[in-house]
Amino acid sequence: MSPRADAVRNRTKILDAAREQITLHGPDAGMDEIAAAAGVAVGTLYRHFPNKTDLVSAVLTEHLDRVADDIEAARERTAGGAKAMDEILGLVERVLEASATDHAVKAAARLLGAYPTDELVEDRTGTALAELIQAAQADGELHDDVTVQDFYLLINTAPTDQPPAVRSRWLTLVLPGLTTRGR
Amino acid sequence: MSPRADAVRNRTKILDAAREQITLHGPDAGMDEIAAAAGVAVGTLYRHFPNKTDLVSAVLTEHLDRVADDIEAARERTAGGAKAMDEILGLVERVLEASATDHAVKAAARLLGAYPTDELVEDRTGTALAELIQAAQADGELHDDVTVQDFYLLINTAPTDQPPAVRSRWLTLVLPGLTTRGR
DNA sequence: GCCTATCATGAACCTGCGTTCACGATCTTG
DNA sequence: CAAGATCGTGAACGCAGGTTCATGATAGGC
Structure with a gap:
């Protein structure tokens, strides 16, 4: 089954925000900050990426x-x-x-x-x-x-x-x- | 007034332990570990050095x-x-x-x-x-x-x-x- | 030997940060 | 439109590490 449309949308927003935050503050950027920048809750990050390492990678x-x-x-x-x-x-x-x-x-x-x-x-x-x-x-x-x-x-x-x-x-x-x- | 004899002794023990721990683990060595290595309580570290930065320095x-x-x-x-x-x-x-x-x-x-x-x-x-x-x-x-x-x-x-x-x-x-x- | 300033103790506190989870919202299939 | 699977939420948890503070011990001068 293909993923839900909003889930795909969020995945993009998360990657965009992560890219931006990591560019600014390095891999030390907090998950909270990335989530905020993506306009999403922290839990959503963890739905798309099991842990921080995976997101940063x-x-x-x-x-x-x-x-x-x-x-x-x-x-x-x-x-x-x-x-x-x-x-x-x-x-x-x-x-x-x-x-x-x-x-x-x-x-x-x-x-x-x-x-x-x-x-x-x-x-x-x-x-x-x-x-x-x-x-x-x-x-x-x-x-x-x-x-x-x-x-x-x-x-x-x-x-x-x-x-x-x-x-x-x-x-x-x-x-x-x-x-x-x-x- | 000159410092108490045991205080001087402890200061030496602390510096020795700090040197050893920082040599092994870098400045990331924990205050707890340094204190343990010195055979002293954490509070004693802070009596001799206001904060970790001062001790490491x-x-x-x-x-x-x-x-x-x-x-x-x-x-x-x-x-x-x-x-x-x-x-x-x-x-x-x-x-x-x-x-x-x-x-x-x-x-x-x-x-x-x-x-x-x-x-x-x-x-x-x-x-x-x-x-x-x-x-x-x-x-x-x-x-x-x-x-x-x-x-x-x-x-x-x-x-x-x-x-x-x-x-x-x-x-x-x-x-x-x-x-x-x-x- | 007493008495007090000095010192030591370590449990508790605080902050930051990654991570989880029970619940509610939303999308999608039939 | 209804049913259920998928997804989002955010408060709460756990942990680590620096720092504090009320309490008790000890040293050293009188």
């Missing part, structure tokens, strides 16, 4: 999906003639920038490189990133031993809660370990 | 003090003829290693570069580190624009909760941003 997976889209787009541009290293630098800057204001992205980044991730999404990002890396290495602009995991590691250790000047400085310090382009 | 300041000692010792060795860059690398590795097992060090590292720190200790580390940096730059082994803040920044973003292989890889990725020594 759903939102974070969405975000990872967007990042995967971004990476795949960069790969397409490379196939179209763009320099792979330029695309990689753009990606890193974009993710770093997003993490600063979007607490969901920050939390989502922590999922990559750790275990509990949707395998499909992880595969998508991994594959596209690997191709970009190979291309940049073929251009001689990325050190030969750099891997996908290295990027996950660096993104996870990025100082996302620091002012722009500090984030920029951090990039400057870290990039020489990846690229062969001079400082 | 006291312990963390101690740790920073030890780090300051380490840095100053490195500076002395440099004055005695050791290569400044070697001492710096040793320092970084030691702090990184300690952060992995000692949750107090990890938390203490977060204090440097942030605001609420004992100025005296911060001055001590800052001065000694600055001298080491200058010496290494004079040797041409450290990039000229590297500052004390850069080191604080990198230490703060180190992946202390990752396995040794990952921590080591992180160092490899980050060092080229500091030193002129090749990979």
Whole structure:
């Protein structure tokens, strides 16, 4: 039997509100706040998601999906003639920038490189990133031993809660370990 | 009027226990656990420290003090003829290693570069580190624009909760941003 | 040895937060 | 439209962790 119409409506409202609240306050956003933002009672959250972890995972997976889209787009541009290293630098800057204001992205980044991730999404990002890396290495602009995991590691250790000047400085310090382009 | 003898005794026991518990479980160690480890009731903690923040700060300041000692010792060795860059690398590795097992060090590292720190200790580390940096730059082994803040920044973003292989890889990725020594 | 200021005790309190559940409302099928 | 399954409600629960306070013990000067 298909679900009731209002139930579907509520599920959407809940996901929208959860996305908004987690973006603003990170995964620490309270279930009460999410429920209030969705215009729904707490119990309704628990009808759609057994517990908080499941709700947060759903939102974070969405975000990872967007990042995967971004990476795949960069790969397409490379196939179209763009320099792979330029695309990689753009990606890193974009993710770093997003993490600063979007607490969901920050939390989502922590999922990559750790275990509990949707395998499909992880595969998508991994594959596209690997191709970009190979291309940049073929251009001689990325050190030969750099891997996908290295990027996950660096993104996870990025100082996302620091002012722009500090984030920029951090990039400057870290990039020489990846690229062969001079400082 | 000087404090009672048993009060002094208890203060020591509390600090010892707090140090131990925070080393094991980080600043998340409960007041109850600390009290139990000290063989004292919770209320006694609050007689000596108005709140948890004050107690944790006291312990963390101690740790920073030890780090300051380490840095100053490195500076002395440099004055005695050791290569400044070697001492710096040793320092970084030691702090990184300690952060992995000692949750107090990890938390203490977060204090440097942030605001609420004992100025005296911060001055001590800052001065000694600055001298080491200058010496290494004079040797041409450290990039000229590297500052004390850069080191604080990198230490703060180190992946202390990752396995040794990952921590080591992180160092490899980050060092080229500091030193002129090749990979 | 007494007496009082100082100190220790730990049960109780408070707040925040995830989670549950008995009840009422609403949608949908026949 | 009626019947029943599905869904929504929100007060209440449980738990954890920091903090307090009335009560009793102890130290140290006279």
